[in-house]
Amino acid sequence: MTDSRRKDRWATRYGLIMAMAGNAVGLGNFLRFPGKAAPYGGAFMVPYLLALVLLGIPLMWMEWTIGRHGGGFGHGSTPGMMHRIWRNPISKYIGIFGILLPAMVGIYYIYIESWALGYAWETIVGSYWGKTDYQQMADTFTAYLGTGTTSTFSFSPKAYFFFIIAFALNMIILSRGIAKGIEVVAAYAMPLLLVLGIVLAVRVLTLPPVEGRTIADGLAQIWRIDDWSVLKRTDVWIAATGQIFFSLSVGLGMVHSYASYLQKHEDITLSGLTACSTNEFVEVILGGTIAIPAAVLFFGVAETRGIVAQGPFAIAFHALPVIFQQMPAGHFFGAAWFILLFLAGLTSSMAMFTPLLLFLEDELQLTRKKASLFITVGAFLLMQPVVLFLHRGVLDEIDYWMGDLGLVIFAASEAVIFAWVYGLAKGWEEMHHGADLQVPRVFYYIMKYITPTYAVALLAWYFYDGFWGKLTMKGASPEVQPYLWLARGMILAVTIFLVWGVWYAWRTHPKFFEEEKSA
Amino acid sequence: MTPGAWIYMLVVWGIIIAVNVYCFYKLLKKND
Numbered sequence A: 001m002t003d004s005r006r007k008d009r010w011a012t013r014y015g016l017i018m019a020m021a022g023n024a025v026g027l028g029n030f031l032r033f034p035g036k037a038a039p040y041g042g043a044f045m046v047p048y049l050l051a052l053v054l055l056g057i058p059l060m061w062m063e064w065t066i067g068r069h070g071g072g073f074g075h076g077s078t079p080g081m082m083h084r085i086w087r088n089p090i091s092k093y094i095g096i097f098g099i100l101l102p103a104m105v106g107i108y109y110i111y112i113e114s115w116a117l118g119y120a121w122e123t124i125v126g127s128y129w130g131k132t133d134y135q136q137m138a139d140t141f142t143a144y145l146g147t148g149t150t151s152t153f154s155f156s157p158k159a160y161f162f163f164i165i166a167f168a169l170n171m172i173i174l175s176r177g178i179a180k181g182i183e184v185v186a187a188y189a190m191p192l193l194l195v196l197g198i199v200l201a202v203r204v205l206t207l208p209p210v211e212g213r214t215i216a217d218g219l220a221q222i223w224r225i226d227d228w229s230v231l232k233r234t235d236v237w238i239a240a241t242g243q244i245f246f247s248l249s250v251g252l253g254m255v256h257s258y259a260s261y262l263q264k265h266e267d268i269t270l271s272g273l274t275a276c277s278t279n280e281f282v283e284v285i286l287g288g289t290i291a292i293p294a295a296v297l298f299f300g301v302a303e304t305r306g307i308v309a310q311g312p313f314a315i316a317f318h319a320l321p322v323i324f325q326q327m328p329a330g331h332f333f334g335a336a337w338f339i340l341l342f343l344a345g346l347t348s349s350m351a352m353f354t355p356l357l358l359f360l361e362d363e364l365q366l367t368r369k370k371a372s373l374f375i376t377v378g379a380f381l382l383m384q385p386v387v388l389f390l391h392r393g394v395l396d397e398i399d400y401w402m403g404d405l406g407l408v409i410f411a412a413s414e415a416v417i418f419a420w421v422y423g424l425a426k427g428w429e430e431m432h433h434g435a436d437l438q439v440p441r442v443f444y445y446i447m448k449y450i451t452p453t454y455a456v457a458l459l460a461w462y463f464y465d466g467f468w469g470k471l472t473m474k475g476a477s478p479e480v481q482p483y484l485w486l487a488r489g490m491i492l493a494v495t496i497f498l499v500w501g502v503w504y505a506w507r508t509h510p511k512f513f514e515e516e517k518s519a
Numbered sequence B: 001m002t003p004g005a006w007i008y009m010l011v012v013w014g015i016i017i018a019v020n021v022y023c024f025y026k027l028l029k030k031n032d
Helices: A013-024 A027-037 A041-071 A078-085 A097-125 A134-145 A157-175 A177-205 A215-223 A228-232 A234-248 A254-259 A269-287 A291-299 A301-309 A312-325 A330-352 A354-363 A368-388 A394-431 A442-464 A467-471 A481-508 A514-518 B003-031
Strands: none
Touching: A013 A177, A013 A254, A013 A269, A013 A330, A027 A041, A027 A097, A027 A234, A027 A269, A027 A291, A027 A312, A027 A330, A041 A078, A041 A215, A041 A228, A041 A234, A041 A254, A041 A269, A041 A394, A041 A442, A041 B003, A078 A097, A078 A354, A078 A394, A097 A134, A097 A157, A097 A254, A097 A312, A097 A330, A097 A354, A097 A368, A097 A394, A097 A481, A134 A157, A134 A312, A157 A177, A157 A330, A157 A368, A177 A215, A177 A269, A177 A291, A177 A330, A215 A291, A215 A301, A215 B003, A228 A234, A234 A269, A234 A394, A234 A442, A254 A330, A254 A354, A269 B003, A291 A301, A291 A312, A301 A312, A312 A330, A330 A354, A354 A368, A354 A481, A368 A394, A368 A481, A394 A442, A394 A481, A442 A467
16 A cells, blocks of 8 residues: 655644535535434434435445545545455446535535525525515525526526625635545534534524414424334335435545545544534434424424425425524524534535545646536536526436435445445445544444345336436426526536546556556 | 323434434544
8 A cells, every 4th residue: 555645734733624524414405304304303313314224324334444445545435445345347437426426416515505504694684584474485485596487597696696605605615625624614514503503503492482372383393203113114114225325425435535535543433433423413402493493393294394395405494494583682693503504514515525625636647726626617617507497407306316316326336335345344444544433343244244135125226206207308498498508518528538548547547556557 | 292202202313312422522532
């Protein structure tokens, strides 16, 4: 094993854990999780917790291990890492997923994150104050995004302004590297996020009854099990398992890149579990306590279910602003909610272009400056269709292929390769180099048999359910279809670039690929 | 919320908080 030629390192273990936890803690913890859990009640938490133990935590350890192992050879992205654990010509191309997926998710994630930033500002200045009806707030959000018109473009100067700020912030952090950029931001943003989350959760839990409803009625939507037969439904298991993937950010390639900065003697088992458990604290305890219970208290169970059915943004950007206006110190709590969302988004999005940056630096040997500039220009151009054709479904199309199906494909692939090709005996030993926590032996068998099987079964279900309809654009109106093709074209263009990049790097790199060239 | 739902919620919260405390305690002890 050679030493990494990268000089950038995590300055502190606290910084590493905050960055890893920040990578996992995202918008999904506060928006997606309560929206998925509420329709099923407490029964949802059964498959959720099982998937966490059987799939989420094992995959997290696998990704830390693959990342640190690859980083020892100077690889900061998954093509090189997969090559190091499976000497097959195809492995490096499978690794492309670990660059493609986070970058394409980042293309739209930063835009969503900017909505939270924009709404934090709107709340502080009170621009929507006085609109105390749900529909009025829904119309306000539509106007903010500029999606209400029948014009070709969905554009509003205000939304675009905050998008530029969020994008610039992400690119500045990225260009400053691990220790001076990502670690510094995570070290301050994560504690602030936790404080804001706890303050909001305590505020919600201490709200007085409204029209005879108490906060306990809201918590019941997440925790009370009315119908055990829900557990017989496949969609509950898929929703719960999918949530674990998104929540922990596994199957995306970002964990690998962060872990590649670790030395072989540095612990990954305890650090990985700490990042996981921090994420679960934020998701289950804070995420499950804020949005749904507050909405049930003010709107009632039936109306809250209707709001949840409209998607994750309805509760965050329509319902909660109505509630904040009825609370004492509403400006403060409203701003705290949107700043919390923005920080959750930022600590995830700043990791999303890291695999691509490291691929350009490590394998294509670009300087940090050139690689950052390339990503800034490329990402900005690719983001324009997402922003301007938001109302035509470009964002949703990229989200399905990259942020939904794509990460299950990659997670299933890496679980099979790690457990069955590289071999779990070797993987287990590698994972425990420098470990501060001896993982219980039962996880050896879980990681060897259950995790890969579970991931492959989930993938099979994805192909069985919904894939063909999505591929053939079933239900999409003819006027929307060109925009969906545009989204697919964007994905294809980035994929072709990465395939070329891997092909080129494996033939030209002077240091890392000598054995392949000689073969 | 039924008593069972309260217990269910508090048990899950308790486990998550306990794992967090354990992890951060081990990390702090290691850094001493």
